[in-house]
Amino acid sequence: MSRAQLTSTVEQNSAGAAAPVVAGKNAVANGGFDIWQRGISFSSAGYTSDRWSGSNSTGTLSITRSTDVPSSPKFNYSLSLANTSGTYPQIAQRIEAANSTLLAGQTVTLSFYAKSTAGSNSIYWISSYAGSADNWSSPTNDQSGAVAITSSWARYSLTFAASASATNGYQILIGRQDASSTTSTTLVTGIQLELGSVATPFSRAGGTLQGELALCQRYYYAESNGYTLATVGGGICRQASTTQTYGTFRIPTIMRTGPSLTIVNSTGASLFSGVSNVSVTNITSNGATNTSYALSITHGSIGAAGYAIDLSLGTVIFQLSAEL
Amino acid sequence: MTITYEQQTTSMGATIIARNNEDGSVTYIPTDPANSDYQAYLATLAANSAPQANSTES
Numbered sequence: 001m002s003r004a005q006l007t008s009t010v011e012q013n014s015a016g017a018a019a020p021v022v023a024g025k026n027a028v029a030n031g032g033f034d035i036w037q038r039g040i041s042f043s044s045a046g047y048t049s050d051r052w053s054g055s056n057s058t059g060t061l062s063i064t065r066s067t068d069v070p071s072s073p074k075f076n077y078s079l080s081l082a083n084t085s086g087t088y089p090q091i092a093q094r095i096e097a098a099n100s101t102l103l104a105g106q107t108v109t110l111s112f113y114a115k116s117t118a119g120s121n122s123i124y125w126i127s128s129y130a131g132s133a134d135n136w137s138s139p140t141n142d143q144s145g146a147v148a149i150t151s152s153w154a155r156y157s158l159t160f161a162a163s164a165s166a167t168n169g170y171q172i173l174i175g176r177q178d179a180s181s182t183t184s185t186t187l188v189t190g191i192q193l194e195l196g197s198v199a200t201p202f203s204r205a206g207g208t209l210q211g212e213l214a215l216c217q218r219y220y221y222a223e224s225n226g227y228t229l230a231t232v233g234g235g236i237c238r239q240a241s242t243t244q245t246y247g248t249f250r251i252p253t254i255m256r257t258g259p260s261l262t263i264v265n266s267t268g269a270s271l272f273s274g275v276s277n278v279s280v281t282n283i284t285s286n287g288a289t290n291t292s293y294a295l296s297i298t299h300g301s302i303g304a305a306g307y308a309i310d311l312s313l314g315t316v317i318f319q320l321s322a323e324l
Numbered sequence: 325m326t327i328t329y330e331q332q333t334t335s336m337g338a339t340i341i342a343r344n345n346e347d348g349s350v351t352y353i354p355t356d357p358a359n360s361d362y363q364a365y366l367a368t369l370a371a372n373s374a375p376q377a378n379s380t381e382s
Contacts, residue, residue: 134358137367246335257358260343262351285352287338296335324360 023207025200027095027103028172031112031191032202033065033077034209035216040065047323049079050216052091059086059181068187070113070153073202078189082118083176085183090124090175094324095193096256097133100170103162103195110172111157111199112191114149119184121177122146125158130169134324139171146177149186157199169324217253219324224317237271237297239307245271245297246286247311251320255290259320268315271299278302283316293320329365341365 028051035050042048042063045055054063062082069075083089095103114123124146131138143160162170172193176184190202206212237247251259269280278300286294295311303309330342341353341362353361 134360135363136360137363258354258356260351260353260359260361262345262349264349284334284350285340285342286334286336287340288352288354294334294336321361322359 025203026205027193029205029215033079054091056083057088060084075189078187082185087178092173094171097169100166104166105164108162109159114188115153116149117185123149124177126173128171129165159197214253221320237309242301248294256322259322261285262319264317272310
């Protein structure tokens with residue numbers, strides 16, 4: 001079916017022109033806040049819902065997942081951005097250069113659904129680009145503006161020309177214009193950045209829920225919840241001695257670049273030989289690539305050099321980040 | 325607690341940067357120019373004007 005035929009069909013069904021929902025149209029990942037690998041409640045600056053970092057200038061920040069969503073179209077979740085007695089709460093997403101190149105020098109439209117449940121200041125938005133390819137140490141602001149917000153859900157759209165320097169990477173930032181100490185809460189969802197001067201219906205950048213998860217895991221992945229890694233991850237753990245084991249584990253999605261590996265709690269894991277368990281006393285990284293990561297595991301005496309053994313994480317969490 | 329960096333060599337011979345985080349966790353950073361944590365490490369080294377193996381980020 002051609003695009004013209006499809007559009008025609010949509011027009012017949014909805015009595016109006018509408019662009020088809022297509023994967024990849026939206027340059028913003030997780031714009032519908034479907035994916036929350038890091039948790040669903042945050043009280044400090046940093047990454048929150050996948051791909052979205054949150055911050056404020058002053059005040060007490062609270063970013064949570066909300067089920068308060070527009071009635072039509074429906075979404076699974078919105079992001080609640082709350083700040084108490086402070087200034088400039090905001091969320092931002094950096095789009096990697098390989099994707100934002102398509103926006104460089106083009107007319108683009110940013111759209112999102114939002115409502116205020118506290119405070120009356122406007123929403124502000126700022127776009128910016130990286131100083132060099134995927135290096136955000138010296139970003140430059142590109143376009144900015146502000147729009148009034150109400151206590152009801154509404155869709156906002158802003159059309160502007162993206163800088164030719166968007167080839168270095170592009171960032172979208174949305175916040176509340178709380179210039180002096182203010183308490184505000186903003187709900188936002190359905191964020192989309194697309195080519196052209198019209199805000200078309202929202203699409204997940206990954207097309208489907210699974211596609212969106214895989215897209216998010218290109219930038220961040222957490223291994224936790226007591227998985228037996230050698231079983232779940234398909235990796236290999238091999239004893240070097242009775243007290244030292246090495247393991248290499250596959251990452252489910254090829255990541256943007258070699259990720260940083262954070263080990264939260266290096267104790268709490270155990271090894272299972274098939275016969276008995278032994279506690280892990282320390283875990284360190286043996287390196288990571290965009291497809292796998294390697295661990296060095298020190299543990300109580302068990303087995304022998306050359307034995308295969310399963311690692312169970314217990315309370316240990318591995319976080320792999322290839323964020324921008 | 326202050327963030328500190330330490331350059332390490334893994335048992336597989338690779339160079340890696342261990343960042344001791346404020347919450348007590350450790351982040352192992354590959355020496356990959358496209359990794360944003362490695363970019364931050366290099367920026368910290370440049371800011372300190374002391375390209376030593378051990379460095380501190382305020």
